Amino acid sequence: GAVVSQHPSWVICKSGTSVKIECRSLDFQATTMFWYRQFPKQSLMLMATSNEGSKATYEQGVEKDKFLINHASLTLSTLTVTSAHPEDSSFYICSARDLGWGDGYTFGSGTRLTVV
């Protein structure tokens, strides 16, 4: 089955620094990847849709200059949280669409970001 690897699984950073999260599709090519944010005991909220070779599409209320998305290849999308603040602390999850697997969506294992 399709596998999506997300790295790191957790990270602690200081306020004002930037953090990069990687999402890789290991055994398939993903022209579209999605980035979600999940607060404790809440559902997943879509932040942006990442398209290979073009600009990401951000959901309303998500600052594109703060959450930089790069989808430079068919197997890698990155999310960079710039100038992180404590309120950015959350669980970030990526997913990728494998059109060759019944159009299934496979999720990464998530990244726990803590900004101190």
Next chain:
Amino acid sequence: GQQLNQSPQSMFIQEGEDVSMNCTSSSIFNTWLWYKQEPGEGPVLLIALYKAGELTSNGRLTAQFGITRKDSFLNISASIPSDVGIYFCAGQESYVGSQGNLIFGKGTKLSVKP
């Protein structure tokens, strides 16, 4: 935008009991998905439904895509302790211009007492 109502929010059951949860939508979805999420992990796909009226099983799990395309349910039979987790329904956006984004329900937290 499209919204999903998932119920119940939480369930606390005895091992061996059957479980049922459902999702309803204010608008039509062409694809319904059910995921399970365990603490600190990403969601894992349980069942995918692509046709109205479709009934699909995966082991002890059974899910149905409602005829109106506005609802879906998930049943778990003979629950076991490892069924513990949060179950999410998700509908795939399908309007013209969408990128196939998933809209998630708020989740059903399942606790199973041995």
